[in-house]
Amino acid sequence: MAESFRKRTGWIFLVVMVGQVLLVSAQVQSRAGVPVIEAVSFGAFSRVQRATSSVVGGVRDVWTNYASLRGARDENQALKQQLAELEIRLQEQRALAARATRLQALLELKESTPLPTVAAEVIGGNPNATPGVREITIDRGTADGVQTSMAVISPGGVVGRVIGRPAAHAARVQLLIDRHAAAGAITERTRAGGIVVGAGGQPPLKMDLVSNLLDVKAGDLVVTSGVDGIYPKGYAIGWVETAERGRGLYLDIRVRPAVDFGSLEEVLVVLVPPRPALTDDEKAAGRSR
16 A cells, blocks of 8 residues: 555656646747747657658658669560561561562563463472472462473572372472482583483582583583473573592583572473473484584
8 A cells, every 4th residue: 555655656746747847848948049848849850750751752762763663664575575576577578578589580580481381389398208309399280281290490490390190289399409300411611411310418419421521610500401301401400519530431520509499489380291302313413503
């Protein structure tokens, strides 16, 4: 009981003292003429306000920076997407320009060829072919006048010949670099005659049956001779890469094709049925002319 009374008395005394201090502070003025209690309370509240303002300002700056960063990231993503779309459009335009160039060259070849021809698009190859066998498929067939063994050419030169029985709107073409393909040929410079066949390797063509006594040099242009009855005379086959004396009677001649067989997209089919190959006398007469 006595202890409780002492505690109550202590709290009453503390309250009275605080009250007196507040009364005195309210009456006493600072040098600036402001009551001391007002100055003290203002200073305390100003510190609280300063701390609160700093916290709010920091939060606002963090949010602003986050929003700016988020906006910059979104803008960067949008710019990347626009750049990708522009690159795709540029590639499309380049492809269209390349196709227009190829078609222009094909048209010029068609106009300069005295023989009837029909343009065809390459629609497939033969990925399951055995090594050394090279074929493509074109979108022209019997409905367009295409027949077996008709010659196929391109602005670069001789491509090959139609093989098998064509469908109404498709046909298989044996490329000249096929190991079973062959074409009568002569060198344009010296008119040395022989046969160009697919040989595999690099370069993928070779010219056989050319006598060791004939003049053939690297760089000579090899063209069709027409003696095989399939390929018209005078179309480019390729260029002699090497010409060396062979072990027997004939030169060992390697020929680099004039046609890039890996990038064929459009060709011309010569609408002239094959004829029998020329006899030796006819070959000799042709060379003399």
